[in-house]
Amino acid sequence: MTEQLSEDSAEQETRRRSFLAGVVAVLCGGLATLPPVVAAVWAFLDPLQRSSGAATFLPLTDLTNVPADGQPRQFPVIADRVDAWTGYQAEPIGAVYVKRDEGTERVEVLSATCPHAGCFVELDNAAGCFRCPCHNSSFTLDGGIVAPSPSPRSMDSLECEVSKAGAVSVKWQNFYTGIEDKVARK
Amino acid sequence: MRDASGHSESPGLDEVAGGSWISNWLDSRTGYRALVRSALYERVPGGARWRYVWGSTLVFAFMTQVITGLVLWASYSASAQTAWESVYYIQYEMTGGWLLRGLHHVMAQAMVVLLALHVMQVVIDGAYRAPREVNFWLGLVLMMLVLGMALTGYLLPWDQKGYWATRVATNLAGLVPLVGPSIQQLVVGGPDYGHHTLTRFFALHAGFLPATLVIFLVLHLTLFRKHGLHAKQPITKPDAMFWPDQVLKDAVAMLAVMAVVLGVILMPALRAILAGEPIVPGHLGAELGAPADPSEPYAAARPEWYFLFLFQFLKVFEGWGATGEFLGAIVVPGATLGIMFLMPIFGQWKLGHRFNIVFTIAILAGAGLLTAMALHEDYYALWADRSAFADVEKLIESTGGDDEKIFAALGHDKEKLNVFTNRREKLEAIRRSEAFLAAVKQAARDSSRAVELAGRPEKIPSTGALSLVRSDPLSQGPKLFAQHCQSCHAHIDPTAENAEEVFAKSSAANLFEFGRESWVRGLLDPKRVGGAAYFGNTAHKEGDMVSFVCEDFTDEDEWKQDDKEAVIFTLVAESGLLQGTGKKGTGRKKVIKRGQGLIADTDRCGSCHPYRDNETELGYAPDLNGWGSEEWLVGIITDPTHQRFYPDTNDRMPRFGVASEGGLQALSNKQIKLVSQWLRGSWYRPAVHSQASSVRDHP
Numbered sequence: 001m002t003e004q005l006s007e008d009s010a011e012q013e014t015r016r017r018s019f020l021a022g023v024v025a026v027l028c029g030g031l032a033t034l035p036p037v038v039a040a041v042w043a044f045l046d047p048l049q050r051s052s053g054a055a056t057f058l059p060l061t062d063l064t065n066v067p068a069d070g071q072p073r074q075f076p077v078i079a080d081r082v083d084a085w086t087g088y089q090a091e092p093i094g095a096v097y098v099k100r101d102e103g104t105e106r107v108e109v110l111s112a113t114c115p116h117a118g119c120f121v122e123l124d125n126a127a128g129c130f131r132c133p134c135h136n137s138s139f140t141l142d143g144g145i146v147a148p149s150p151s152p153r154s155m156d157s158l159e160c161e162v163s164k165a166g167a168v169s170v171k172w173q174n175f176y177t178g179i180e181d182k183v184a185r186k
Numbered sequence: 187m188r189d190a191s192g193h194s195e196s197p198g199l200d201e202v203a204g205g206s207w208i209s210n211w212l213d214s215r216t217g218y219r220a221l222v223r224s225a226l227y228e229r230v231p232g233g234a235r236w237r238y239v240w241g242s243t244l245v246f247a248f249m250t251q252v253i254t255g256l257v258l259w260a261s262y263s264a265s266a267q268t269a270w271e272s273v274y275y276i277q278y279e280m281t282g283g284w285l286l287r288g289l290h291h292v293m294a295q296a297m298v299v300l301l302a303l304h305v306m307q308v309v310i311d312g313a314y315r316a317p318r319e320v321n322f323w324l325g326l327v328l329m330m331l332v333l334g335m336a337l338t339g340y341l342l343p344w345d346q347k348g349y350w351a352t353r354v355a356t357n358l359a360g361l362v363p364l365v366g367p368s369i370q371q372l373v374v375g376g377p378d379y380g381h382h383t384l385t386r387f388f389a390l391h392a393g394f395l396p397a398t399l400v401i402f403l404v405l406h407l408t409l410f411r412k413h414g415l416h417a418k419q420p421i422t423k424p425d426a427m428f429w430p431d432q433v434l435k436d437a438v439a440m441l442a443v444m445a446v447v448l449g450v451i452l453m454p455a456l457r458a459i460l461a462g463e464p465i466v467p468g469h470l471g472a473e474l475g476a477p478a479d480p481s482e483p484y485a486a487a488r489p490e491w492y493f494l495f496l497f498q499f500l501k502v503f504e505g506w507g508a509t510g511e512f513l514g515a516i517v518v519p520g521a522t523l524g525i526m527f528l529m530p531i532f533g534q535w536k537l538g539h540r541f542n543i544v545f546t547i548a549i550l551a552g553a554g555l556l557t558a559m560a561l562h563e564d565y566y567a568l569w570a571d572r573s574a575f576a577d578v579e580k581l582i583e584s585t586g587g588d589d590e591k592i593f594a595a596l597g598h599d600k601e602k603l604n605v606f607t608n609r610r611e612k613l614e615a616i617r618r619s620e621a622f623l624a625a626v627k628q629a630a631r632d633s634s635r636a637v638e639l640a641g642r643p644e645k646i647p648s649t650g651a652l653s654l655v656r657s658d659p660l661s662q663g664p665k666l667f668a669q670h671c672q673s674c675h676a677h678i679d680p681t682a683e684n685a686e687e688v689f690a691k692s693s694a695a696n697l698f699e700f701g702r703e704s705w706v707r708g709l710l711d712p713k714r715v716g717g718a719a720y721f722g723n724t725a726h727k728e729g730d731m732v733s734f735v736c737e738d739f740t741d742e743d744e745w746k747q748d749d750k751e752a753v754i755f756t757l758v759a760e761s762g763l764l765q766g767t768g769k770k771g772t773g774r775k776k777v778i779k780r781g782q783g784l785i786a787d788t789d790r791c792g793s794c795h796p797y798r799d800n801e802t803e804l805g806y807a808p809d810l811n812g813w814g815s816e817e818w819l820v821g822i823i824t825d826p827t828h829q830r831f832y833p834d835t836n837d838r839m840p841r842f843g844v845a846s847e848g849g850l851q852a853l854s855n856k857q858i859k860l861v862s863q864w865l866r867g868s869w870y871r872p873a874v875h876s877q878a879s880s881v882r883d884h885p
């Protein structure tokens with residue numbers, strides 16, 4: 001009877017120690033693996049920290065280069081650009097359409113990026129409208145949506161300024177695509 | 187539950203997980219419980235032991251490399267113009283990049299150490315004997331794969347260190363008879379080092395080698411399981427299970443390895459904390475040298491420490507030429523590996539097993555000794571006292587190193603000559619070590635400057651960081667000056683301890699702070715203008731300028747103190763190097779106006795020097811318009827015999843920017859510009875010095 005008991009408790013003791021050993025082993029192993037996993041995740045998430053910076057006004061062109069008859073014309077947006085470690089000076093970073101209301105000095109700037117999924121919207125001079133080659137969204141020359149359209153909103157207009165001397169500059173921004181609201185990317 | 191050895195089975199994972207329906211479902215679909223059980227409930231004869239942990243720690247180290255390596259891969263760009271740049275970005279700009287790279291770098295070294303321990307344990311315990319021969323061979327293949335990954339990984343940052351070490355390694359591969367040159371060209375990716383060297387090394391490092399390693403690792407582990415653990419004899423303790431007894435020991439060992447690795451990475455941080463300095467994360471973990479530059483000698487080139495013994499071993503064969511290198515780099519290491527492959531066969535006999543043990547220990551001890559020798563040679567100057575060899579140095583100098591003359595000077599005493607030769611060799615060793623240590627210092631300076639330049643707000647141009655370094659006056663100026671100017675001109679702070687000594691040896695003016703106030707004051711100081719730091723060692727020693735400064739300029743009736751100050755101030759203004767000298771705004775303008783009048787005055791400076799509208803003709807004394815400016819310096823370096831400078835009285839200064847017919851300029855226009863900018867101290871300085879830049883303004 002007592003022999004049985006002591007054997008039982010001995011076995012219990014072994015089981016208890018084994019259990020403890022197992023727990024400690026898992027803890028140690030987990031702790032040892034933690035640094036590489038943490039470092040990997042930490043570094044991998046680095047892009048989330050990057051932003052394209054605050055939108056700034058960039059010189060675009062001279063008013064004289066914008067047709068006075070209300071016809072839009074395409075202009076490249078030139079700016080310094082940083083791509084991870086590389087810095088580019090005065091590079092085309094995007095394109096816009098600039099349009100002047102007939103007979104006035106009022107200028108309107110439309111981003112050439114399609115609000116649907118980001119393709120490059122083209123100017124279809126023959127048809128007198130904008131057309132996106134990817135999924136055939138059409139826009140009026142004012143950038144308005146032509147239904148039915150895959151694009152959820154009209155073309156994105158950009159803030160612009162015309163100086164007294166006639167220099168046109170634009171506040172360059174990218175917007176989230178595919179949604180109805182025009183939300184600027186950070 | 188009892189197994190064959192009579193031990194109760196320990197609580198397993200399935201018990202912890204409970205017999206939940208999920209685990210039942212999963213088990214019925216996958217049979218994972220049996221898998222886990224067979225993985226964990228391996229019998230360990232004689233119980234768990236610390237000596238069995240090395241294999242597991244190696245697997246753990248490899249897993250660490252896979253995890254960190256994959257994420258490094260996600261940010262690395264293998265090309266000659268982006269490799270250094272992307273690694274710079276990982277190390278200095280990416281969040282946690284320094285830790286990621288540090289872990290990968292230090293764990294790679296830990297792996298080599300663990301490999302040595304694992305091999306030693308297997309050989310000493312005789313674990314390679316039948317039926318485990320094949321597994322031993324698989325292990326040796328794994329070892330070579332790991333070393334191959336270490337070798338290929340060293341190049342990937344494309345910094346000076348990796349570049350030059352890899353050049354040596356690949357050149358050695360070219361020594362293999364017949365196929366050597368082809369092998370070399372294949373590895374390098376062409377006749378020269380460049381984009382394809384990197385893409386190939388990267389493919390080897392991150393693709394081919396690890397994939398092969400995984401295959402061999404699976405085979406290695408399968409055979410290990412098939413034959414079971416080879417127990418250390420004699421068995422004194424009862425058997426135990428792999429889980430949890432051996433796993434516990436393995437896990438503790440892994441944790442210890444990780445602790446050591448982290449310790450190595452974080453050591454500089456601890457040092458910074460103790461010294462009260464700010465911690466720069468980019469300086470932790472793996473270092474990044476200056477970008478690889480085939481045109482820039484790199485005397486600090488050494489392989490990674492675990493290959494240092496091979497490097498040193500090659501020196502044994504010095505003087506044997508290519509045969510020696512072939513022997514040292516290929517035959518002997520190849521033979522050693524061959525013997526290791528034969529170990530399981532030798533091990534069948536007791537004597538053979540003993541031989542294996544002795545051989546392994548001898549190889550490791552030999553490698554250790556060679557490593558120590560290599561380090562001793564490199565760092566010898568740190569503890570050797572060079573001044574104790576002053577007499578040797580003197581004798582060599584006075585005899586021009588001529589053996590006959592030395593023998594004569596020693597009174598034709600053989601004994602003395604022996605002693606002398608011995609000490610001369612020691613002196614040589616100190617000199618070599620000093621050169622190495624200086625190169626290491628220079629390398630550190632170059633590296634931190636490259637990092638500083640890469641961190642400019644404009645970032646790195648698309649032509650790569652090397653083009654940044656090459657167009658940096660601070661990086662190039664001192665080197666160009668040392669090569670082309672230093673044989674005549676000194677460039678040393680006159681207050682430095684050995685300045686006079688340096689001046690005495692130079693044959694032209696000291697150009698330290700040329701164009702600045704301190705320099706101009708010296709020039710117009712009667713005590714110094716004729717000294718070695720200015721015209722003392724030139725043909726102008728007794729020229730008009732020296733006599734002007736010593737006679738006219740000291741005449742207090744002619745030159746009031748205020749006038750002198752105005753001239754000094756104006757000259758410095760002319761060079762554009764005025765620094766906060768106190769005078770500002772209109773006060774400054776007034777002084778300059780007065781100085782300009784004095785300099786232009788044809789009764790004063792203007793009697794010789796053309797300046798402003800004084801109509802003094804060019805050709806007698808240097809033009810003082812824009813004196814000391816970048817344009818002026820470029821002009822005089824390009825052609826000192828130009829009308830503006832010394833058309834008739836140029837004293838030995840070469841025309842660096844004028845090519846003789848059909849020849850090349852001694853210095854390109856770009857180089858002349860760099861030297862001029864460096865002399866004027868105009869180079870990029872980071873706005874905030876918190877980057878802990880160790881680059882001093884006047885190296």
Ligand code: FES
Nearest residue numbers: 114116117132135
């Ligand atoms: S991206 Fe323009 S229509 Fe889809």
